[in-house]
Amino acid sequence: MDCQKVISYFKTISSIPRMSGDEQAVSDYIMEFAKERGLEAVRDGMNNVIVKKPATESGCDETVILQGHLDMVYVKTEDSTHRYEDGIKIKENEEFYYAGDTTLGADNGIAVAYCLAVLDSEELKHPNLEVIFTAQEEVGLAGADAMDISTLKGNKFINLDSEEEGIFYASCAGGLRCRMYWDIETKRQEGTYHMWKVSLHELKGGHSGMNISMGRGNAIVLLGRILQGLRELDVKTAQIHFPGKANAIPSMGSLCVYAEPEKREAVEKKLAGLEAVFKKELQYTDTIAIKMEEAVVENPETYTEELQEKLINSLVLLPNGVFTYSQSMEGLVESSMNLGALSEEDGRMMLLAMIRSSVASRKYELRDKLYIIAQTFCDDCTFENDYPGWEFRRESMLRDLSVEIYEELFGKKAEVAAIHAGLECGYWDDKKPGMDIISMGPDMYDVHSPEERVSKQSVENMWRFLVALLERLAN
Known part of the structure; x- marks a missing residue:
């Protein structure tokens, strides 16, 4: 079947501003779309929408669920004059659809377009369909968390939020965020001190799920090692600032180090030695530079010894990186932790961390x-945004059929994989146990950035695949 209707719907919904939390307009569009075609549709208070369409052949008992999310991440270049309220105007070249100076929103606008094209088609043979459009996926899967799917009949679930053609995902990690707090207590030091603003630079960073096993340096972990290394010199510290997000490996940060004049040489030697150690450890996976800006200050205000000791002990002991590997899929990270951000906030020091695992x-x-x-070492600790994982199952008719159809269509083998990141599949697996679930999608690149683009050929390929899969399930 022709893919032009998919592209037409993609352009239409892209013209509607739909940043996370602002899905009202695109949700209205979906509801009106369903009404015009006489399709049953319901919407909840989060702007999640479910649209149902009967099977093309009478007597078909199979019900299949299709799902994508309505919201997108909106980012633009520093010099862009684009206005969010104008929506996204899609551009194209021979290979890709793109936006130019903003994010494209193919994540997950392409899924929405696929679903609308299926619902609109009078030619496509398909089983009974229950199509889910979720809101606020990009801000912690909030729409999926809130959604009630207990009345749905489908036992086969196709999530359309993956970004690599020919890879069918069969497992994803659940997540849990942690915030640790220390009350900031300071003390005025008497006399003349040397002060260094110590900054970490040039680390690659990356996604705390996708890149956690690649051996990249975590700036906060390295901070802990710097503080531990300086411990024997009895230096003072202040103004720790390592910005970041829970789901990103931090790549930079800074702190201020204070020492009496007679310790100047020892401090600089220790910092240079630590930089050399880090470079050697990371030589095959990352880069790093430690920069120092020196000044002489009188009577500086620093963290108290008690606060400094608590911070050092915590940072040295906290786990970071891969915790366990899966025993069901070779090379798959099963569980991990990422120290994402550490900075002063309203009179407290706050550490934001992310736990991921496909096994609860x-x-x-x-x-x-x-x-x-x-x-033992903090003044407060809270946990939030706990969302479920999706554990790999040895047997899956939907997965096996998808692999078979893909090879028939394109003459090459598909890959079954798992992802150490969050997908809404974890919620569907948790809310309706026993469903047969896969996740798939076309090739996308640099999502969540102004360089985001999606392969034109891959969009067409995965449309052909979806049509073939639904027709096979209808039989």
Whole structure:
């Protein structure tokens, strides 16, 4: 079947501003779309929408669920004059659809376009369809969390939010965020001190799920090692600032180090030695530079010794990186933790961390470790945004059929994989146990950035695949 209707719907919904939390207009569009075609549609208070369409052949008992999310991440270049309220105007070249100076929103606008094209088609043979459009996926899967799917009949679920053609995902990680707090207490030091603003630069950073096993340096972990290394010199610290997000490996940050004049040479030697150690450790996976800006100050105000000791002990003991690997899929990270941000906030020092695991018990094992460390060395600790994972199943008719159809259509083998990041599939698996679930999508690149683009050929390929899969399921 022709893919032009998919592209037409993609352009239409792209013209509607739909940043996370602002899905009212695009949700209205979906509801009106369903009304015009006489399709049953319901919407909840989060602007999640479910549209149902009967099977093309009478007597078909199979019900299949299709799902994508309505919201997009809106980012633009520094010099862009684009206005969010104008929507996204899609551009194209021979290979890609793109936006130019903003994010494209193919994540997950392409899924919405596929679903609308299926619902609008009078030619496509398909089973009974229940099509889910979720809101606020990009801000912690909030729409999926709130959505009630208990009345749905489908036992086969196709999520359209993956970004690599020919890879069918069969597992994803659940997540849990942690915030640790220390009350900031300072002390005025008497006399003349040398002060260094120590900054970490040039680390690659990356996604805390996709890149966690690549051996990249975490700036906050390295901060802990710097503080531990300076411990024997009895230096003072202040103004720790390592900005970031829970789901990103931090790549930079700074702190101020204070020492008496007679310790100047020892401090600089220690910092240079630590930089050399880090460079050697990271030589095959990352880069790093430690920069120092020196000044002489009188009577500086620094963190108290008690606060400094709590911070050092916490940062040295906190787990970071891969915790366990899966025993069901070779090379798959099963559980991990990322220290994402550390900075002063309203009179407190706050550390934001992210736990991921496709096995719930492993996620809570890491939570317990954090809680024990926090009880000993922190002033407060909270956990939030707990969302479920999707555990790999050995048997899946939908997965096997998808692999078979893909090879028939394109003459090459598809790959079954798992992703150490959050997909809404975890919620569907949790809310309606026993469903057969896969996740798929066309090739996308640099999503969530102004360089975002989606392959034209891949969009067409995955449309052909979806049509073939639905027709096979209808039989």
